[in-house]
Amino acid sequence: MHRSSCVIVGASAAGISAALALRRLDYRGTITVVDGDPHPPYERPPLSKALLDDTTGGLVPIVPWSTYADLEIDLRLGERVTAIDPGALKVHLGGGEQLDVDRLVLATGVTARHLALPHADADNVLTLRDATDAARLSAQLARGGPLVIIGAGFIGLELAAVARQRGIDVTVVEAQPRPLANIVGPEVASLVVDLHRGHGVRLITGATVERFAATGSTVEQVVLSTGHRLDTATVVVGIGVQPRTELGTSARVDVDHWGFPVNEFGQTSRAWIFAAGDVASQAHPHLATRGRLEHWDTAQRHGAAVGSTVAGEPVRYKEAPYAWSDQYDATLQIIGRPRGTDQVVIREGATPQRFLAFWLRDGRLAAAAGMDASREIGIARRLVASTVLVDNAVLADAATDLRALLKPHRPRSPEQLAG
Amino acid sequence: MSWIRACSADELDDGDALQLPTDPPVAVFKADGEFYALDDTCTHGLSSLADGYVDGAQVECAWHLAKFDLRTGAALSLPATKPLCTYRVRVDGGDVSVEVPDRV
Numbered sequence: 001m002h003r004s005s006c007v008i009v010g011a012s013a014a015g016i017s018a019a020l021a022l023r024r025l026d027y028r029g030t031i032t033v034v035d036g037d038p039h040p041p042y043e044r045p046p047l048s049k050a051l052l053d054d055t056t057g058g059l060v061p062i063v064p065w066s067t068y069a070d071l072e073i074d075l076r077l078g079e080r081v082t083a084i085d086p087g088a089l090k091v092h093l094g095g096g097e098q099l100d101v102d103r104l105v106l107a108t109g110v111t112a113r114h115l116a117l118p119h120a121d122a123d124n125v126l127t128l129r130d131a132t133d134a135a136r137l138s139a140q141l142a143r144g145g146p147l148v149i150i151g152a153g154f155i156g157l158e159l160a161a162v163a164r165q166r167g168i169d170v171t172v173v174e175a176q177p178r179p180l181a182n183i184v185g186p187e188v189a190s191l192v193v194d195l196h197r198g199h200g201v202r203l204i205t206g207a208t209v210e211r212f213a214a215t216g217s218t219v220e221q222v223v224l225s226t227g228h229r230l231d232t233a234t235v236v237v238g239i240g241v242q243p244r245t246e247l248g249t250s251a252r253v254d255v256d257h258w259g260f261p262v263n264e265f266g267q268t269s270r271a272w273i274f275a276a277g278d279v280a281s282q283a284h285p286h287l288a289t290r291g292r293l294e295h296w297d298t299a300q301r302h303g304a305a306v307g308s309t310v311a312g313e314p315v316r317y318k319e320a321p322y323a324w325s326d327q328y329d330a331t332l333q334i335i336g337r338p339r340g341t342d343q344v345v346i347r348e349g350a351t352p353q354r355f356l357a358f359w360l361r362d363g364r365l366a367a368a369a370g371m372d373a374s375r376e377i378g379i380a381r382r383l384v385a386s387t388v389l390v391d392n393a394v395l396a397d398a399a400t401d402l403r404a405l406l407k408p409h410r411p412r413s414p415e416q417l418a419g
Numbered sequence: 420m421s422w423i424r425a426c427s428a429d430e431l432d433d434g435d436a437l438q439l440p441t442d443p444p445v446a447v448f449k450a451d452g453e454f455y456a457l458d459d460t461c462t463h464g465l466s467s468l469a470d471g472y473v474d475g476a477q478v479e480c481a482w483h484l485a486k487f488d489l490r491t492g493a494a495l496s497l498p499a500t501k502p503l504c505t506y507r508v509r510v511d512g513g514d515v516s517v518e519v520p521d522r523v
Binding site for chain 1: 434466470471479482484497
């Protein structure tokens, strides 16, 4: 009998989760995961949170190495997929080999955006996406500062925190009036700004890079639109990402502004080709418009849902997005996606080191963010998944036990709700 | 190993947990009327599981959402792949005691 074959492009959180879900649900076909990155599949979040000392020593494996052999998941690491042939049902590898395929999962992720400026490719201008980037950055930072970070998103702020903890002089440049404002709104953004300024980060907002002043292949000064001239030893550019959709052309699947558009089951415009994780353009119930959910938790859950669907048990991915970001000694956690039209409630007693914020939509909790408040965020996650009506004064009251709000309506878990 | 008093039995409601200042730290949970004691530190990301969300006989890590079985310590979901150590619990009268490793 013909054995079915699933090829997964990307040994990422999404790709590996898909592979594991396939086997968990007794998928009997072959599973091949292809990735150009030669390292055994590793967790990306720690890359920006604690910098590596060498290229492999500090990498955190997604699952123990033996798992892949145990589950007959064939890893093709350090190899690239060059094309998909949907007519012949083949995946072409860079070395010339062709793999049979009847189910394809594109978990190709995203790449860091670069600045379109002269010297943006200088030796000391870096981005951070993978283990190789992290090793380069770590070696660069070992020489000391000053460090100039372009972009005050999650990557930029986490790096700022890590560098300050190493005693490095840090300046963060942000084009918007506030960092993270599109993600957590101005109130919470101000608290995060205060936290970083309190740790000695210099933050310049409403500014863009006008040009790099370089000697040879080394940038020595960053000149801003505001007129600032920043001396620098290392520049890190964290200004967002671009989806890796190159394979869409040969696969002849639709590609949009965000990535590969998928339905609620992760299917692209071609029913046997799926996309999972960062590269998927989703019409997700927590997004106001179609878009990407660029979080590790999403990648993992979306990958698992797609793997389950490929294995014959369709799963819709509709859980609230969840992200965390380590900032100095505390963790910033965000559940859901705040919108400008939501009513924001900051719990009494908020400080930059510890706070809790809620966003209400139609009387229900739509999103929450907390710094050093992980216990409350765990409960807020259930409230977001529930239909419990909440009151802003109750949420603002520091004495409120959030768990008590859940009790009258014992909710189903987010996983059950997603099913 | 030695037994230490963790708390009084009425101190914890279902879904509550507390962290014992042992080395390594141990967390005591109450779930569906039963008490459980396990390593407090998540085997994945070093967070305190006493801060996690208890649902039935499972606890979900507060940081990265790995789940563990309170009865066996088994890791039930990614990102955790390693189990937690479990410890014996005794309820004597109104007191909850846990058998913890001796400090080395």
